[in-house]
Amino acid sequence: MRYLVIDDEPITHQIIAGYCRELDFMESVGNCYDGVQALNLLAKEPVDVLFLDVQMPKLGGFDLLRTLQQRPLVVIISAHREYALESYDFDVCDYLLKPFGMARFLKAVEKVRARLAPEPEAGAPEVPQTLVVKDDKTHHQVPLHEIHYIEACRNYCIVHLADRRLMTLEKISAMAEQLPDDAFVRIHRSYIVAVAAISAVRAGALQLGERELPVGRTYKANLIPFLKK
Template structure:
């Protein structure tokens, strides 16, 4: 995997040391900056670019989210905060993951794996010219969804249930039909009854994966293919 250049924005020096130590476990992570207040980070992003920002939120003068909203072309963001109440706003800003301090290496690894899945999906869609939206028929009308908002698809006989960030649609398509409509490898079949958006995976454990609050089974015939995409 190509290098991912990252920066850290946090007003606590010990937080920088912890993140740097965790990042040393990944050969493709390359640090290009340490910032201790939002204005330092803004100055950097006016002149330079980075692929990933580890972002603290509750800082004096300029909060992490205020800084993020001021960047015209923001990088991928992994929030590192001691305050859980900012999580909803974070996901509205399209962050990759939200790490609640204090977090351990295991949780950090999950965030980096999620970042890698997101990066591969973005690169694949850009390379192949995939559309960012799709129309799906539901209840005699066509509903337009952002591909990135689709969580997973569940087979329902000759129909499918399409779960997305705003709810669920019942579509008059077999799961094999939607498998052809939704662009691979961003979307991948993991079970005879499930098709998932790789970008939405929280973690894999044994023969299951978690998306949101739902545990989805991984069929034995699909497991090798899935692991191939994640390695």
């Protein structure tokens, strides 16, 4: 991380340089003792973070920030508390009150590193691997690969598994929302089937092993993507 110290007090440069020598990822770009020197250097060198004093001759810290069209990240270093509120108008990462020790300096550095870290790429949404089915008194966590089809019967649903059935008062529309679209398909107002369980398709019906289920006219279009596969 490339840093620049801008402060009219040499001791501040020495302290920060000493702290940064302990950190392998910190690289000094230089030392400036007023805002004008900093402007000249920033025009030539890329910088990740400024350690910036507020009160300096020629051009103060806040005046420097107002001048810069593109600012590096900023950590204010000052012996005066009264500038803290104004400093956050410039979206600074931190405000170090002199004198500060290594621990407090490291905290400021970590804030800068967090701001410099790239945004994590948005991955594909996590696909559920189970369905929670609540019967009268028990919540069952059912692996999706065990579900053959779901059947709506009046005010309840039956989840047909490979070796058993579960009954739940949940509506079939609510259950459909919990299932991955690429593994289950609604074929009828009363049926959701697992694509992997379909053994044959014919006009108006599906075959799931020895069981035949009707395909509703308004749901036929749902099957087209799977038939094309």
